[in-house]
Amino acid sequence: MQRGSSVDSSGSRFTPLVVVELASNTKEEAVAWLLSRIRDQQQNGGAELFVEQLGPGIDAQEKENPNIFLVGASWQRLLSGAEDVGLFKEYSDGSMRGFTRANKHNFKDFNGDGDDFLSMAECQYIIKHELETLRAKDETHVPGHSQAKLYPGKSIIRRLLSKGILVQIFPLHEKEELKKLSFSWYKKVKLSLQPLDDIRHYYGEGQALYFGFLEYFTFALVPMALIGVPYYLFDWEDYDKYVVFAVFNLIWCTVILELWKRFSASLAYRWGTLSRKKAFEEPRPGFHGVLGFNPVTGREEPVYPTAKRHLRIYLVSLPFVLLCLYLSLYVMMIYFHMEGWALTIHDEDPTFWTGILLFIPSIIYAVVIEIMNLIYRYAAEFLTEWENHRLESSYQNHLVLKVLVFNFFNCFASLFYIAFVMQDMVLLRQSLATLLITSQILNQFMEAFLPYWLQRRRNKKVIRKVQKQKTLEEKELPLEEQVRLEADMSTYLGTFDDYLELFLLFGYVSLFSCVYPLAAVLVVLNNITEVYSDAFKMCRVFKRPFSDPAANIGVWQLAFEAMSVIAVVTNCALIGMSPQVKAYFPDSETQLILWTVAIEHGLLAFKFILTFLIPDVPKHIQIKLSRLEFESLEALKKKKMLEAVELSKTFQ
């Protein structure tokens, strides 16, 4: 937190941490009211934070938004906020404990002045939490904006956000630290691992877990890739050995997913999010309904009938998703027509150019799939928004479910069709390779280079503008320009798309692993570039996101596990269909199928037992957790005992 500090209205300087941007047409009384509420003491229901208006930019004559505010906090306020959000920090004995001011000196790294005890990301998270829990008292609406209704206990920030008065709220980057981080992360050529702790320090646990998973997943695929290469080079058609390869893959997939849980628990323990309790979840900003009473808190709050939401889900969303699936099926059939047409042309006139033509339909199809996924994504977001979920978590779950089902179908339907209806293994291999490679190239382009290029153009404009105004001695931009620049950067929308991409890659590797053993190699190569491009886009393309105290990768663990179950079925079926296996049962196809099914069931049972046998949390962390629990139980007992003694004294 060494960057340029700012001056509070009271005259004291503070470090700006978070930027709040209000719409330019916000009424002055609303601004004044909001600022006074933010500055007000906690006893009076305020947030007790520092807040200050950002000075005008270099070319103030241009139409620019004056309503940009910088928010910071005193050191004491941050510590009390850390207690509010239930932050876990390392204790002097090496265990992780919930921070309390009462025994702050027993925490490791807590120095008198407290510098470096809280990371900047933590401070920003605390400020965000304090702003979000700034609640209306007896205001009925935002002053000057009568359409923005308020009721006692309503989060002011959420109402401003849902009414469009608050444009955005985002944490500031810290140039020095970012430079250091990006150097150790993606700039230097290295053989070392990603600096996960530094990533967590700068971006928070959710981001760090994603990059941890990406790295883990890449390493986990290396054995599959290594084994796959000789299969690809030497024994294209030797299914005998493919059986071994496929069985290894299946067990390996199960094992890596189970071990990831343990690894992620270790990370989450070290980062203090494993045993952190979730705060009570507020309604999401977009949630609307008739004012009623929350049955849990007893507070006034909008209420929306569950039955109505279910009607929307089952009568509108579900049919819509099914329609989209049908559409995707239709597009798939068109692709097969194109494929057949290309094949006939090649058969009639087999030249080099018609040979290339054979790949064209797959490439077009891959592009179309990506476009459909993108469009569907927007539709799914719109529908899920319209379903009006009360909680962000419920909204996310419904969105993930919709998107997952469609993307899975869209990406893999044609492969399933080729594998099990057409039973054409050569075409399957070719389609798999084309789809995989095309979608990788498209993804990298769409998610990193395109936004970067757009951002670069904007940055250059600003720098040129600044240089036009005055010749800077130091190369750094002044704070005002820097904030406005960051406010214009694209918003990072969370790890959803990144996980989705990994999920689909995992599908390409696992579902048909015995047909195309090179898939793992391609995915490993992709992941290595993915680490760099994702790191790059986090550091250079997007606004800094607020940190998200995640303890695991959430619903994605389930999605990956579901995929690995489906993979058992498809791989067994593929092996059963291979001519080499068929040769073992020359007389009876029935015997072959029964054996295949029996082995498949055995593998599935084995999978479930394995999932059950491997504990989700490593033993040494379990011990640490139960020691903490035991100590708090003992402390409680001692407290009760003392109370009882006092009580008995009073009675005597």
Added chain:
Amino acid sequence: MQRGSSVDSSGSRFTPLVVVELASNTKEEAVAWLLSRIRDQQQNGGAELFVEQLGPGIDAQEKENPNIFLVGASWQRLLSGAEDVGLFKEYSDGSMRGFTRANKHNFKDFNGDGDDFLSMAECQYIIKHELETLRAKDETHVPGHSQAKLYPGKSIIRRLLSKGILVQIFPLHEKEELKKLSFSWYKKVKLSLQPLDDIRHYYGEGQALYFGFLEYFTFALVPMALIGVPYYLFDWEDYDKYVVFAVFNLIWCTVILELWKRFSASLAYRWGTLSRKKAFEEPRPGFHGVLGFNPVTGREEPVYPTAKRHLRIYLVSLPFVLLCLYLSLYVMMIYFHMEGWALTIHDEDPTFWTGILLFIPSIIYAVVIEIMNLIYRYAAEFLTEWENHRLESSYQNHLVLKVLVFNFFNCFASLFYIAFVMQDMVLLRQSLATLLITSQILNQFMEAFLPYWLQRRRNKKVIRKVQKQKTLEEKELPLEEQVRLEADMSTYLGTFDDYLELFLLFGYVSLFSCVYPLAAVLVVLNNITEVYSDAFKMCRVFKRPFSDPAANIGVWQLAFEAMSVIAVVTNCALIGMSPQVKAYFPDSETQLILWTVAIEHGLLAFKFILTFLIPDVPKHIQIKLSRLEFESLEALKKKKMLEAVELSKTFQ
């Protein structure tokens, strides 16, 4: 708690609740030490309970154990104990909250004198808990018994128990209440449900949940039984309709298991065990090892290396179980030989008597199965004991796993063999019926009537003895005789065998439901008698068990769910094998099998989705639970706020 009270050494009268029986050869100094520790004040590390030696019986000349002690407690002590064990009671606002003496007056049913606030079962559970947490201070061994080593913090009762100095510790029956309970439970002819709340009041939550499950399971089977009867009466061989029946059964099984979870959560919430926190688990009494340090508590405690336990499990227990399975397979083959032999005799000379002979092998086999199960049960207990598990829960899990696997195999192997290897549906039906009926009759006999008969003989002897001594005006036995009588009753070993029986019955119903639709009817009939015989044995045959604050049926839920998954596989296979279904695919057996497998996978997927979709805890209870959590969070926040204000005052 109106029964005859006893006189404490201090002269005050108290209600005896729990009986502690020491071995007759216990040294006097050990007895005196134990009593003083039990009576000592809590501040000095005692249990602060009342304890008194039981007076001599009527024929004291006979060799009888003088070391029987009655334990009770003062009302204040019981309340503080209720806080220690974390008892949940109904609050004045209807929610369930952890009891604290500080706000005891806000709990419903709490009167000034506190009578009837705690049930007798709760008082007894509290006393058991207080006795068990009576810990050694600086004694190195039990006085007079140098082999019974102690170390600071070791539970005295557990050490006495493991060294055989403590023979038993059990709660006393309460004649009046028992009479009332047994009348409303099994004596009156009734159409009403079981008095679950009264059962819980008298026996505790574990027992009540078992009887609740038994009743629920019986009602849940009624639709299957009702649909099964016409199938049995009219359409023996019409597999078309069996498909419908089987699919109904499969979905029904999943649904009832899911709904049970919700029902059991409701019960557990009402009884205050749902959100009750588990206390820190102590090593079980039989656990031994070298003295070391517990990594969690940091206390001195025996330590036994996990690797050594794993060696015992994988190198001894596992091979032993496999050997037993092989033996069971061998016995099964002998049964098939006998079956074939009976069939040839019947074929040669088909009279009425040889017709009956056909059933003999099945009956013999059923009896042998029961005997093998019984012997194996002892072996499994011995082995699991020898594996030296530290925690009772871990011991129980390993025991249940061993017993379940063997019993499943032993009971169903022959049926699987007949169904899928011999493919003889007529024999399957006949074996299923014979096994089911024979094992039901044997079970009822073994578990209720035999113990009852033994107990009756003993009771009569005592009563005769008493009447010989003096002619009693009142028909009731004096306290001394009553206690000695109860001490001689058999010990109830928990709900393990009862659940196991239900598990196997569930297997008979679900695994082959499409072959023998009458199974559900038989199981319903059995369950109705089971309710009565189990109730009877709880009230009349066994010692009163300590209540067990269970929140659900534990590992049995998992076992039943596993069975219902296996049932999907077997039923689909049976349907696929039926000639009627085969007739739909005259040309290709492959098509038939593929369809069967596809439908089976579909059903399994549907089952898992259903399990996922139905929430485990009903919504209204979820709301109550989160309200409680929310309130405690708010209270914490308020407390912190106050502390902060005080802190700031101190600094000013």
